[in-house]
Amino acid sequence: FNNFQSNExxxxxxxxxxxxxTIKSYDKESKMYTLGLPNFEVTDGFYSNLAxxxxxxxxxxxxxxxxxxxxxxxxKDLAKLEKxxxxxxxxxxxxxxxxxxxxxxxxxxxxxxxxxGFNVIGEYACNCGRADIVVQTPKFVYxxxxxxxxxxxxxxxxxxxxxxxxxxxxAGRFDATxxxxxxxxLVFGDNLKGLGKMAY
Numbered sequence: 001f002n003n004f005q006s007n008e009x010x011x012x013x014x015x016x017x018x019x020x021x022t023i024k025s026y027d028k029e030s031k032m033y034t035l036g037l038p039n040f041e042v043t044d045g046f047y048s049n050l051a052x053x054x055x056x057x058x059x060x061x062x063x064x065x066x067x068x069x070x071x072x073x074x075x076k077d078l079a080k081l082e083k084x085x086x087x088x089x090x091x092x093x094x095x096x097x098x099x100x101x102x103x104x105x106x107x108x109x110x111x112x113x114x115x116x117g118f119n120v121i122g123e124y125a126c127n128c129g130r131a132d133i134v135v136q137t138p139k140f141v142y143x144x145x146x147x148x149x150x151x152x153x154x155x156x157x158x159x160x161x162x163x164x165x166x167x168x169x170x171a172g173r174f175d176a177t178x179x180x181x182x183x184x185x186l187v188f189g190d191n192l193k194g195l196g197k198m199a200y
């Protein structure tokens with residue numbers, strides 16, 4: 001490595017072939033490999049000397065990657081999903097027009113869910129109304145209803161959203177799929193204070 005250049009092509013392959021990186025797992029669904037370092041000495045050397053030279057993008061210290069969202073939805077890890085949504089929403093810029101809040105949240109979440117590769121439909125129309133966002137995975141159908149707090153109690157608003165899903169029978173058209181249907185209420189706090197409540 002005396003003449004190492006960070007833009008040298010094939011360097012990742014060289015590190016893998018030499019045994020400094022090993023395949024830890026493979027996800028058939030996303031066709032993504034998880035690479036890992038085999039022992040402490042290699043790990044220490046890699047992060048101390050090579051990591052910054054090998055990466056052209058800054059590290060995502062927030063964890064809000066499409067892959068993390070995909071795994072949370074795929075595995076029905078609702079606690080993880082809530083943490084990811086909280087983090088993603090907390091990163092949004094402030095808006096002056098309060099009337100734009102719900103539309104903005106819906107559009108941002110639609111984009112995030114679309115990046116997971118799952119089937120995502122916004123404003124999903126049925127005979128009784130429109131579900132804000134529907135996400136279909138191989139095993140689950142997620143129905144999201146978004147509400148703004150508007151000075152109301154967060155728990156009451158969340159209950160209202162869940163009741164709307166039932167009253168409007170948003171889940172009806174998925175009954176024959178054999179998939180588990182998961183109804184989720186997302187209530188966003190006043191003045192763009194983020195996700196105030198997630199209930200299911």
